[in-house]
Amino acid sequence: EPEVTQTPSHQVTQMGQEVILRCVPISNHLYFYWYRQILGQKVEFLVSFYNNEISEKSEIFDDQFSVERPDGSNFTLKIRSTKLEDSAMYFCASSDVRWGTHYEQYFGPGTRLTVT
Amino acid sequence: LAKTTQPISMDSYEGQEVNITCSHNNIATNDYITWYQQFPSQGPRFIIQGYKTKVTNEVASLFIPADRKSSTLSLPRVSLSDTAVYYCLVGDGGSQGNLIFGKGTKLSVKP
Numbered sequence: 707e708p709e710v711t712q713t714p715s716h717q718v719t720q721m722g723q724e725v726i727l728r729c730v731p732i733s734n735h736l737y738f739y740w741y742r743q744i745l746g747q748k749v750e751f752l753v754s755f756y757n758n759e760i761s762e763k764s765e766i767f768d769d770q771f772s773v774e775r776p777d778g779s780n781f782t783l784k785i786r787s788t789k790l791e792d793s794a795m796y797f798c799a800s801s802d803v804r805w806g807t808h809y810e811q812y813f814g815p816g817t818r819l820t821v822t
Numbered sequence: 823l824a825k826t827t828q829p830i831s832m833d834s835y836e837g838q839e840v841n842i843t844c845s846h847n848n849i850a851t852n853d854y855i856t857w858y859q860q861f862p863s864q865g866p867r868f869i870i871q872g873y874k875t876k877v878t879n880e881v882a883s884l885f886i887p888a889d890r891k892s893s894t895l896s897l898p899r900v901s902l903s904d905t906a907v908y909y910c911l912v913g914d915g916g917s918q919g920n921l922i923f924g925k926g927t928k929l930s931v932k933p
C-alpha cells in the first residue's frame with residue numbers, strides 16, 4: 707500500500723536556526739498539506755498546496771514558514787528561524803481529490819521537531 | 823465549518839462493540855462527515871466517511887440519522903490495538919481541504 711514518508715523522524719535544533727522538514731507524498735496525489743501537533747494538543751492545519759502554489763494557510767503559517775515542491779516527488783516545509791514554541795510533531799499529508807467529495811488524506815508518520 | 827462535539831474519553835473491553843457519537847448541530851447541506859483515528863506518535867488515519875444513512879467498510883460503520891445533526895462511529899469487536907483517539911470532522915465542499923481536528927475521543931480498550 708502506498709504511503710507518505712517523512713524525514714527526519716526527529717530533528718533537534720537550536721532556537722533561531724532554520725530547519726527543513728521533508729515529505730514524499732503518495733505519487734499520484736495532487737494535494738499536499740502540512741499539519742502540526744504540539745504534545746498533548748490537537749492536530750492543527752498549517753497549509754495546503756496544489757498546482758505548485760499555496761491553496762490555503764492558517765494563522766500559524768506566518769512569514770517564518772514556507773513550503774516548496776522542489777521536484778516531482780518531495781514536498782518540504784521550511785521554518786526560517788525556529789522558536790521554542792515551534793516544538794511539535796509535524797505531519798505531512800496528501801490526497802488525490804478535493805475535500806468535500808472525498809475527505810481522505812493520507813498522513814505521514816511525522817517529524818518530531820524539538821527546539822532548544 | 824460545523825462545530826463538532828464528542829465525548830472526551832470512552833472505555834471498553836476487548837470483543838465489545840464500541841459506538842462513539844458525534845454531535846454536529848450546524849451541519850450544512852454540502853458537509854460530509856469523516857472519522858479519523860490516531861495512535862500515539864503517529865499521524866491520523868482515515869477510517870470512514872459518509873453523507874447520510876449508513877456506510878460500512880472493513881474497519882467500521884458510520885450511522886447518520888436523517889437530520890444529520892449527529893453521527894455514530896461503530897467499531898465491531900474491538901481489540902487492544904483499537905486503543906486510540908478518534909476524531910469526527912465535518913466540512914463542506916467549498917473548503918480547500920484543510921482538516922479541522924477537535925480534541926477527539928480517547929478510546930481505551932482493556933483486556
